[in-house]
Amino acid sequence: MLNSASARAHTNIALAKYWGKRDEELIIPMNSSLSLTLDHFYTDTQVTFDDSLTADFFELDNRILPATKLTPFLDLVRQKAGIKTFAAVKSFNHVPNQAGLASSASAYAALAAAASKAAGLELTRPELSRLARRGSGSASRSIYGGFVEWQEGHDDLTSVAVPIEEETDWKIGMLAIILNAGVKKIASRAGMQHVVKTSPYYPAWVKESQADIDALKQAIANRDFTQLGEISESNALRMHALNLAARPPFSYFEASTIRAITMIEELRAQGVSCYYTMDAGPNVKVLCQEEDLPTIKAYLAPAFGTENLLFARPGQGVKFLEG
Numbered sequence: 001m002l003n004s005a006s007a008r009a010h011t012n013i014a015l016a017k018y019w020g021k022r023d024e025e026l027i028i029p030m031n032s033s034l035s036l037t038l039d040h041f042y043t044d045t046q047v048t049f050d051d052s053l054t055a056d057f058f059e060l061d062n063r064i065l066p067a068t069k070l071t072p073f074l075d076l077v078r079q080k081a082g083i084k085t086f087a088a089v090k091s092f093n094h095v096p097n098q099a100g101l102a103s104s105a106s107a108y109a110a111l112a113a114a115a116s117k118a119a120g121l122e123l124t125r126p127e128l129s130r131l132a133r134r135g136s137g138s139a140s141r142s143i144y145g146g147f148v149e150w151q152e153g154h155d156d157l158t159s160v161a162v163p164i165e166e167e168t169d170w171k172i173g174m175l176a177i178i179l180n181a182g183v184k185k186i187a188s189r190a191g192m193q194h195v196v197k198t199s200p201y202y203p204a205w206v207k208e209s210q211a212d213i214d215a216l217k218q219a220i221a222n223r224d225f226t227q228l229g230e231i232s233e234s235n236a237l238r239m240h241a242l243n244l245a246a247r248p249p250f251s252y253f254e255a256s257t258i259r260a261i262t263m264i265e266e267l268r269a270q271g272v273s274c275y276y277t278m279d280a281g282p283n284v285k286v287l288c289q290e291e292d293l294p295t296i297k298a299y300l301a302p303a304f305g306t307e308n309l310l311f312a313r314p315g316q317g318v319k320f321l322e323g
């Protein structure tokens with residue numbers, strides 16, 4: 001057997017975040033989440049099932065890496081397809097400047113699509129979303145473009161992403177401020193596990209998540225940018241408050257994170273509509289309307305450098321590539 005397939009998936013940034021699992025093995029989240037898929041940051045992955053291989057093989061950006069993390073995921077694909085063949089996986093992360101945005105979301109969404117096709121499976125997009133979820137929760141959302149909701153569900157079948165508005169004509173996007181492109185201090189998986197166990201605010205977080213998602217959907221339907229931004233920013237701060245309230249506490253913020261946040265608040269005080277969100281790292285992403293981008297960049301560039309300001313528009317869902 002020598003079967004190959006390639007796929008491209010874009011990363012996504014959550015406006016209402018996923019931060020905690022109900023089921024660690026199946027990756028069923030504690031609450032639903034809502035994200036925006038971005039056009040500028042993506043992963044291309046080629047998977048080849050090859051009878052001559054004696055183990056799975058993994059290459060990322062032309063560097064050979066251990067395949068230990070990928071093998072359990074490839075086992076799921078092999079099990080579904082009824083094959084035992086090992087695979088060679090070649091990935092390229094298309095993220096300028098090693099921006100620290102190359103998340104597992106685009107990686108597992110591209111891998112799910114390429115591996116399932118190469119194994120001879122023809123999965124529907126809901127099936128691809130569920131498969132990607134098994135690699136990394138946020139990857140379930142990268143199967144779709146635009147605004148996407150990962151519905152928490154209660155088991156493998158029902159925990160799946162659905163598109164809210166795949167092809168959006170809304171002229172908005174995310175300006176990523178790259179503050180530190182290094183490896184994150186605490187892996188998302190460990191961080192979220194720790195807050196579920198020890199943060200006294202956790203039940204309140206879960207309860208408020210659904211209200212945030214409802215309000216975000218309303219904002220999207222009404223093209224209400226202020227509501228979209230206010231809810232996203234508040235949701236991000238509440239996620240990070242869980243970390244500060246954990247025992248022992250931890251934080252992804254660095255001094256430059258606070259500096260960036262303060263500057264976004266200053267811009268807002270000057271009448272520019274822009275809002276921030278942060279994930280499991282120090283970088284700040286600014287949700288803004290395209291028309292305000294020149295003003296925002298001009299204000300931030302002296303502090304952070306133009307080369308560290310990367311703008312992305314709403315992007316597409318996963319697609320298969322030739323070869």
Ligand code: 2P0
Nearest residue numbers: 014017018136137138188189279280
């Ligand atoms: C999110 N993050 O909703 C949240 C916000 C980071 C902060 O999903 O354990 O790599 O592989 O399911 O998806 C990052 O966590 O975690 C993430 P696993 P994942 O985007």
